[in-house]
Amino acid sequence: xxxxxxxxxxxxxxxxxxxxxxxxxxxxxxxxxLLVRSARTDLGARTAALALPLGPxxxxxxxxxxxxxxxxxxxxxxxxxxxxxxxxxxDAGALEEIGSLSIDAQEHRALLALIDAAEHGVxxxxxxxxTADAPSAPFTPADRERLDALAGLIALTLRAPTLGVSGELxxxxxxxxxxxxxxxxxxxxxxxxxxxxxxxxxxSPGEPPSNTRIRSSVAASVQGVENAxxxxxxxxxxxxxxxxxxxxxxxxxxxxGLATAGLGFVPALxxxxxxxxxxxxxxxxxxxxxxxxxxxxxxxxxxxxxxxAVAVSVSVSSEGVDxxxxxxxxxxGRGIDPAVQRRSGLANxxxxxxxxxxxxxxxxxxxxxxxxxRVTLPPV
Numbered sequence: 155x156x157x158x159x160x161x162x163x164x165x166x167x168x169x170x171x172x173x174x175x176x177x178x179x180x181x182x183x184x185x186x187x188l189l190v191r192s193a194r195t196d197l198g199a200r201t202a203a204l205a206l207p208l209g210p211x212x213x214x215x216x217x218x219x220x221x222x223x224x225x226x227x228x229x230x231x232x233x234x235x236x237x238x239x240x241x242x243x244x245d246a247g248a249l250e251e252i253g254s255l256s257i258d259a260q261e262h263r264a265l266l267a268l269i270d271a272a273e274h275g276v277x278x279x280x281x282x283x284x285t286a287d288a289p290s291a292p293f294t295p296a297d298r299e300r301l302d303a304l305a306g307l308i309a310l311t312l313r314a315p316t317l318g319v320s321g322e323l324x325x326x327x328x329x330x331x332x333x334x335x336x337x338x339x340x341x342x343x344x345x346x347x348x349x350x351x352x353x354x355x356x357x358s359p360g361e362p363p364s365n366t367r368i369r370s371s372v373a374a375s376v377q378g379v380e381n382a383x384x385x386x387x388x389x390x391x392x393x394x395x396x397x398x399x400x401x402x403x404x405x406x407x408x409x410x411g412l413a414t415a416g417l418g419f420v421p422a423l424x425x426x427x428x429x430x431x432x433x434x435x436x437x438x439x440x441x442x443x444x445x446x447x448x449x450x451x452x453x454x455x456x457x458x459x460x461x462x463a464v465a466v467s468v469s470v471s472s473e474g475v476d477x478x479x480x481x482x483x484x485x486x487g488r489g490i491d492p493a494v495q496r497r498s499g500l501a502n503x504x505x506x507x508x509x510x511x512x513x514x515x516x517x518x519x520x521x522x523x524x525x526x527x528r529v530t531l532p533p534v
Contacts, residue, residue, distance in 0.1 A: 176307050186217055187309045190279070194219045197297050199281035200262065200290075204308065205231050205241075213241050222282065225258050237266065237278060244276045245429040246269070250298075253503060255282060265293045267305035270407075271312040279305045283298040299486070306420025310411060325496040347380035359521055377452050402441040403429040406468060409449050413464075416456035421464040432470050434478065440531060443506040444481055446469060446512075447527045449502055451483030454525070461487030461522060470531075477531040484524035504529055 162222055172192060176185055186204060194202035201220030208214040212232040231238045237255070240248035246268040261280040281301060284290025341366040352371040355363040364369075402409070403425060410423045423453035426432050436444065448466055455464045464485045502513040505526065512529030 160239070172304070172307055173418060173420065177415065179406070182311060184216075186308060188329050189208045189220075189304050189308050189311065191219045193279060193301060196300055196304070197265070197281050197283075197293070198383060199283050201226070202424060203256075203280045204269070204277065204281075205280070206271070206312075206523075213238070213277065220282070223255050227299065231278070237280075240268075241278060242440050244270075246424055246437060249278060255280065257282070263290055263292065265297060265301055267298075267307050269302045269312070270309050271427070271458065276314075277308075284382040285493060302422050302463065302465075302512060303419045306410075306414075307337045310414065310420055313411075334526060339376050341382040345382070346376045348375050348378070354530070400402060401430075401433040402436055403433055403488050405441075405445045406466070408449055409445060409452060413449075413452035413456060417452070417461075417464060419462070419464075421452060421466055423454075424467040426469055432468070435477070435531070437532065440479060440529065443478060443509070443529070447503050447506060448483065451481070451525050451527075455483065455485045455487065458487070461485035478533060479529050481527040482524055486522040488521070500525070500532065512528055 167228050172189065175188065190204050193199065199220070201222040203215050203219075203222075203226050204217040205213045206216045208230070211233060215226045215229050215231070218227045231241060233239075233242070237249065237478060238246075240252070249266040249268050251264050252264060254261050256262070265281050267279045269279055274515075279301060281293075283293070302514050348371055352363065352368065355367070368479065397506050405424060406425070409423050414420050433441075448468070452464065453464065455461055464483070467480075467482045469480050471480070500514065500516060507514045507527055507529055509520055510529035510531075511528070514525065514527045517524045
């Protein structure tokens with residue numbers, strides 16, 4: 155346990171820079187220090203704290219940045235407090251409803267976000283503002299989005315050491331770099347040379363190139379881009395290959411981790427309080443479609459939404475005599491363009507839903523969109 159108290163930096167790191175730092179690896183505690191410090195400075199908070207599980211039913215403030223460090227560092231989260239009960243139940247919604255915390259008999263505005271750290275259990279990231287003697291501005295929806303993004307990065311940091319042996323990760327990174335360089339980048343370089351030659355010919359004072367030459371150059375360039383896209387797609391698919399023994403929960407966390415690079419931030423993932431029960435209940439064919447729907451939803455958000463926050467939730471509930479699985483992928487982006495008629499992503503999700511007596515719908519939010527996918531589980 156330790157505290158960090160450097161002065162706030164006016165040039166706060168962008169989320170993309172923090173994502174890059176986490177994906178590049180490094181000392182886990184250093185990365186956690188960076189992320190907790192960013193939570194304090196980015197949200198204009200008095201103090202930021204990270205509480206992690208110390209044992210069954212026990213959470214301790216492991217890293218604290220700010221003047222409340224002496225009071226919080228190493229202190230447990232009271233099990234009978236609203237935060238303690240929410241952590242015991244892994245209830246993200248209950249944590250988000252907590253608006254204030256008392257430190258040394260002084261009440262502070264508070265914003266809390268659940269940390270889903272896989273086998274480590276759950277933790278909480280907390281930021282505090284103001285006191286009774288020094289009122290502060292309330293937290294905003296933008297503050298919530300920023301804290302959720304940082305909480306996602308902390309979860310990714312905590313899970314990173316368990317994703318594979320470092321040597322294996324280095325070998326895999328090297329293979330990906332070679333594939334990108336030898337295949338996709340070389341193909342795109344050739345496209346650039348072809349288009350550069352055509353541009354020079356069009357700009358020269360002499361006789362312009364013929365229509366045949368222009369058509370040939372454009373056709374060759376289009377083919378080159380298609381080849382590069384196909385090669386990149388193969389590389390990405392190789393990253394998504396799962397171990398046969400991977401559970402549904404592990405696969406969902408993997409998809410969220412992969413989506414981080416394309417989005418530039420960590421999407422929020424909400425699972426049932428006891429995800430192992432969901433893993434056991436869903437048949438393999440339904441679990442496969444749930445993973446595919448989450449993957450498609452995240453890909454659509456990265457390609458089209460231009461969002462600063464994306465959330466994925468997967469739940470299982472009873473409706474009458476049926477058990478229903480629901481997947482929601484929501485974003486705060488620009489929404490679905492009504493002029494776009496070709497929506498292959500939604501068509502794929504709809505096809506997967508029909509296989510299980512279900513449906514998919516795109517719901518307009520203010521701002522953004524939510525893709526909701528629901529299917530009925532087969533009777534036991």
